[in-house]
Amino acid sequence: MLNLTAIRTCLDGHVLFATLDCPPLNLIGPELGGDLVTLIQHLQAHKNEIRVVVFESGVPDFFSAHFDMRQTAKFDAELTRLAEGATIASLYDRISTLDQVTIAMIAGRIGGAGSEFALACDMRFASLERARFTQMEAGAGLIPGGGAAQRLPAAMGRARALEVMLSADTYPADIAERYGWINRALPDVELRQFVERLAQRIAGFPSSGIADIKRRVDELTRTPFEAVEEDLRLFELAVKLPGTQARLNMLYDRGMQTDGTVERDFGEALSRLGADA
Amino acid sequence: MLNLTAIRTCLDGHVLFATLDCPPLNLIGPELGGDLVTLIQHLQAHKNEIRVVVFESGVPDFFSAHFDMRQTAKFDAELTRLAEGATIASLYDRISTLDQVTIAMIAGRIGGAGSEFALACDMRFASLERARFTQMEAGAGLIPGGGAAQRLPAAMGRARALEVMLSADTYPADIAERYGWINRALPDVELRQFVERLAQRIAGFPSSGIADIKRRVDELTRTPFEAVEEDLRLFELAVKLPGTQARLNMLYDRGMQTDGTVERDFGEALSRLGADA
Amino acid sequence: MLNLTAIRTCLDGHVLFATLDCPPLNLIGPELGGDLVTLIQHLQAHKNEIRVVVFESGVPDFFSAHFDMRQTAKFDAELTRLAEGATIASLYDRISTLDQVTIAMIAGRIGGAGSEFALACDMRFASLERARFTQMEAGAGLIPGGGAAQRLPAAMGRARALEVMLSADTYPADIAERYGWINRALPDVELRQFVERLAQRIAGFPSSGIADIKRRVDELTRTPFEAVEEDLRLFELAVKLPGTQARLNMLYDRGMQTDGTVERDFGEALSRLGADA
Numbered sequence: 001m002l003n004l005t006a007i008r009t010c011l012d013g014h015v016l017f018a019t020l021d022c023p024p025l026n027l028i029g030p031e032l033g034g035d036l037v038t039l040i041q042h043l044q045a046h047k048n049e050i051r052v053v054v055f056e057s058g059v060p061d062f063f064s065a066h067f068d069m070r071q072t073a074k075f076d077a078e079l080t081r082l083a084e085g086a087t088i089a090s091l092y093d094r095i096s097t098l099d100q101v102t103i104a105m106i107a108g109r110i111g112g113a114g115s116e117f118a119l120a121c122d123m124r125f126a127s128l129e130r131a132r133f134t135q136m137e138a139g140a141g142l143i144p145g146g147g148a149a150q151r152l153p154a155a156m157g158r159a160r161a162l163e164v165m166l167s168a169d170t171y172p173a174d175i176a177e178r179y180g181w182i183n184r185a186l187p188d189v190e191l192r193q194f195v196e197r198l199a200q201r202i203a204g205f206p207s208s209g210i211a212d213i214k215r216r217v218d219e220l221t222r223t224p225f226e227a228v229e230e231d232l233r234l235f236e237l238a239v240k241l242p243g244t245q246a247r248l249n250m251l252y253d254r255g256m257q258t259d260g261t262v263e264r265d266f267g268e269a270l271s272r273l274g275a276d277a
Numbered sequence: 278m279l280n281l282t283a284i285r286t287c288l289d290g291h292v293l294f295a296t297l298d299c300p301p302l303n304l305i306g307p308e309l310g311g312d313l314v315t316l317i318q319h320l321q322a323h324k325n326e327i328r329v330v331v332f333e334s335g336v337p338d339f340f341s342a343h344f345d346m347r348q349t350a351k352f353d354a355e356l357t358r359l360a361e362g363a364t365i366a367s368l369y370d371r372i373s374t375l376d377q378v379t380i381a382m383i384a385g386r387i388g389g390a391g392s393e394f395a396l397a398c399d400m401r402f403a404s405l406e407r408a409r410f411t412q413m414e415a416g417a418g419l420i421p422g423g424g425a426a427q428r429l430p431a432a433m434g435r436a437r438a439l440e441v442m443l444s445a446d447t448y449p450a451d452i453a454e455r456y457g458w459i460n461r462a463l464p465d466v467e468l469r470q471f472v473e474r475l476a477q478r479i480a481g482f483p484s485s486g487i488a489d490i491k492r493r494v495d496e497l498t499r500t501p502f503e504a505v506e507e508d509l510r511l512f513e514l515a516v517k518l519p520g521t522q523a524r525l526n527m528l529y530d531r532g533m534q535t536d537g538t539v540e541r542d543f544g545e546a547l548s549r550l551g552a553d554a
Numbered sequence: 555m556l557n558l559t560a561i562r563t564c565l566d567g568h569v570l571f572a573t574l575d576c577p578p579l580n581l582i583g584p585e586l587g588g589d590l591v592t593l594i595q596h597l598q599a600h601k602n603e604i605r606v607v608v609f610e611s612g613v614p615d616f617f618s619a620h621f622d623m624r625q626t627a628k629f630d631a632e633l634t635r636l637a638e639g640a641t642i643a644s645l646y647d648r649i650s651t652l653d654q655v656t657i658a659m660i661a662g663r664i665g666g667a668g669s670e671f672a673l674a675c676d677m678r679f680a681s682l683e684r685a686r687f688t689q690m691e692a693g694a695g696l697i698p699g700g701g702a703a704q705r706l707p708a709a710m711g712r713a714r715a716l717e718v719m720l721s722a723d724t725y726p727a728d729i730a731e732r733y734g735w736i737n738r739a740l741p742d743v744e745l746r747q748f749v750e751r752l753a754q755r756i757a758g759f760p761s762s763g764i765a766d767i768k769r770r771v772d773e774l775t776r777t778p779f780e781a782v783e784e785d786l787r788l789f790e791l792a793v794k795l796p797g798t799q800a801r802l803n804m805l806y807d808r809g810m811q812t813d814g815t816v817e818r819d820f821g822e823a824l825s826r827l828g829a830d831a
Contacts, residue, residue, distance in 0.1 A: 101443055122436065122439045122440075123436050123437075123439060123440050124436060137763060138756075138763040138764060138767060139759055139763075140760070141760030141761075141762045141763040142762070142763045142766075143766035143767050143770060144767075149767060149770045149771060150770075150774060153771050153775050154434065155434050155435070155436065156434075157708065157709050157734055157775075158676075158708065158709070158771060159676065159677050159678060159734075159736075160677075160734075160737050162655070162676045162677060162767070162768070162771055163676075163677050165767050166655055166676075166756045166767060166768075167755060168755075169752075169755070177455075178455075178731075180436075180437075182436075183436050183437050183440050184452075198440075198444055198446075201444060201445075201446070201547075201548065202415075202443045202444060205416055205418065205443075205445065205547075206417070206418030206518075206521065206524065207418075208418045208521065209414060209415040209417070209420055209515060210415060210443060212419075212420035212512075212515060213415060213420050213421075213426060213439070213443060214439070214443075216420060216507075216508055216511070217430050217435060217439055217442075220426075220427060220431075220504070221430050221434075221435040221438075227774075230770075234766045234770070235766075238762045238763060238766060241760075241762060243762070244760065244762065247760065270755075270759075271755065378716075378720055399712075399713065399717075399720075400714075400716060400717050401713060431711065432712070432713065433711075454732075457711055457713075457714075459713075460713050460714050460717050461729075475717075475721055475723075478722075478723070478824075478825065479692075479720045479721060482692050482693055482695065482720075482722065482824075483694070483695030483795075483797050483798065483801065484695075485695045485696070485792045485795055485798065486691060486692040486693075486694070486695040486696045486792060487692060487720060489696075489697035489785075489788045489789075489792060490697050490703060490716070490719050490720060491716070491720075493703045493704075493784075493785060493788070494703060494707050494712060494715060494716055497707050497708075497781070498707050498711075498712040
């Protein structure tokens with residue numbers, strides 16, 4: 001019924017565990033993008049059976065490294081199943097407005113469009129020891145194009161959002177918590193049990209209250225779809241600049257998208273780039 | 278002059294200490310509601326004498342457990358002295374826009390409409406050891422109808438507000454501080470002295486600056502009255518659903534509103550309800 | 555080329571270090587105000603050479619104590635070089651919307667209009683041991699007139715902003731961090747290296763992404779210039795009140811603006827004033 005290739009799912013009561021499994025980096029590309037479209041449609045058709053979705057990663061070290069910069073066209077093609085002309089902005093807006101409660105459980109590196117995916121979820125919990133956060137677009141001359149420029153200021157205020165996006169640096173989970181990037185950082189041994197208990201708890205409550213709360217909080221806090229589309233337009237303009245292309249090529253040469261060592265500390269990779277350039 | 282039955286007051290200089298004293302749970306019902314109307318009118322008539330109001334509890338273990346679900350009609354009747362058709366939304370809006378600076382000093386359990394009362398105050402300080410916070414409406418299939426769905430997202434952001442309201446769970450004071458539910462959690466032995474010093478300090482300053490600051494911050498951050506009224510309308514619709522009534526009856530049977538043990542950890546009571554249902 | 559008297563500058567790569575050096579208190583007055591106008595014009599003319607500005611203090615113990623209440627006319631005269639009728643609201647708005655990324659590195663006392671200057675910067679980092687924060691205007695019967703009444707609620711929420719402004723008290727750096735007044739408090743021995751590394755890192759990234767990010771975050775979070783002008787109007791009305799004048803004169807008599815001991819803990823000075831008045 002649920003025909004997915006890069007996401008494994010497991011239904012436990014009314015909680016669906018969706019495990020992103022697109023090794024080695026869980027890049028947001030055609031595989032995960034296509035599966036997310038399928039999953040969204042499945043969730044819309046099964047509101048009563050599935051009340052809460054927990055997104056986690058099946059790939060060691062990474063929740064999701066970032067966007068797959070080399071497969072933009074294929075990614076966009078997958079999204080047409082969502083709607084004609086759908087973009088990552090529409091994809092994440094759909095996730096953000098699902099009837100289901102969505103929880104990201106982050107126990108590895110997360111960056112770029114992967115971070116923006118988590119920001120589109122209702123809640124985020126992370127492993128104190130293993131989660132690392134990077135909104136790295138500025139390091140390549142780009143603005144985040146999938147919602148971070150809207151959702152990070154809302155989550156952590158102007159000053160910290162500017163710091164996080166302009167530094168393009170890697171942040172440990174405890175600072176991510178202090179800044180409001182995530183709800184809470186938990187010791188790795190407690191994370192799964194905490195999230196499972198929370199998910200089952202919410203799934204056990206009557207749907208009337210959950211729907212009312214989600215809708216009313218959305219009316220107050222929902223990130224306007226059009227604003228993310230405008231960020232994306234700026235991203236797409238800047239990506240074509242010769243300077244951006246040169247910088248991206250240097251990053252590809254050093255192992256971006258292919259070498260786990262580089263991706264494991266993208267913030268540091270950007271530092272070395274500056275020093276060598 | 279101040280004819281109250283469930284609130285004791287004590288004026289120390291220009292600071293009024295208002296002690297909620299409606300045992301065993303300080304439920305927000307006709308007694309406290311009626312007294313709050315009287316107190317608001319007294320405060321409006323004594324702007325010069327009373328500059329700061331500290332709300333605290335005289336009931337062991339509880340600041341205020343939640344709304345008195347069994348006395349809605351009587352509660353509404355008391356509020357008509359505020360204005361024809363006044364609701365808990367109008368009551369809390371009046372508190373939020375008093376000329377006086379309002380401080381909630383929380384040294385016990387606080388939940389539901391009790392939490393919403395504290396959220397309508399200007400500041401909240403809590404005992405690290407004794408305060409416990411629960412916005413429990415979702416556990417009965419309801420949206421908070423007294424402002425939490427508006428004021429919690431403003432205070433702690435979308436993700437944490439959704440967590441707190443959808444989990445309907447009990448939060449200790451240190452997490453309440455990290456989330457922004459309260460200004461600060463203080464060791465129990467320091468709480469009273471801290472709040473008294475702060476209250477007297479503010480009361481000693483010229484009223485001109487205080488009035489300007491309160492008014493300007495209100496213009497930027499005031500929760501629209503109409504938004505809380507709409508939450509309340511949704512609450513009142515959902516409370517009539519058979520599922521909600523069944524769930525509330527189960528909670529009454531287990532001791533809601535009567536048994537301090539149940540009320541002492543409402544989050545846990547909701548867990549057990551789910552497990553048994 | 556850069557003809558300044560109260561600010562020393564030092565260009566290191568694309569990072570300009572601007573050291574406020576107007577002893578003994580770095581009051582926001584004609585000297586610093588005039589130099590800030592000159593510096594803003596210089597920065598606008600050198601967008602490519604200067605990408606990041608780090609503001610720090612060359613005065614022991616103080617980043618900037620507050621506004622120079624005795625030189626208002628001279629201060630306003632300096633600002634006319636910015637624009638006819640320019641105020642501290644326009645000055646700080648210009649700083650807030652510079653193309654350059656601005657970072658305040660705070661290793662001493664900061665208060666009043668000095669705090670508002672830091673709030674107009676993009677980011678704020680402070681010494682855990684040496685930084686102290688006071689928004690003290692309420693203690694003299696005044697609303698902050700340079701942006702704090704707008705930018706503090708945005709940075710720390712309604713309740714904490716009211717506390718900080720109404721208490722007019724002195725806050726250590728760790729609470730300033732917990733409240734969101736600053737990005738982060740760092741041990742004094744790490745502060746400079748941290749800020750320098752961050753500044754050079756951002757300055758090494760392509761300008762396209764930085765400009766897009768700053769502009770888009772501004773569209774979402776920029777404090778309306780008109781709102782600060784209205785605060786300033788209220789400040790100027792209240793400053794003329796006999797009560798305010800009496801209180802300011804008491805503060806002058808006790809050493810405000812002249813005695814470092816009084817200025818070192820302005821919060822405490824206001825306490826003693828109340829006790830004696």
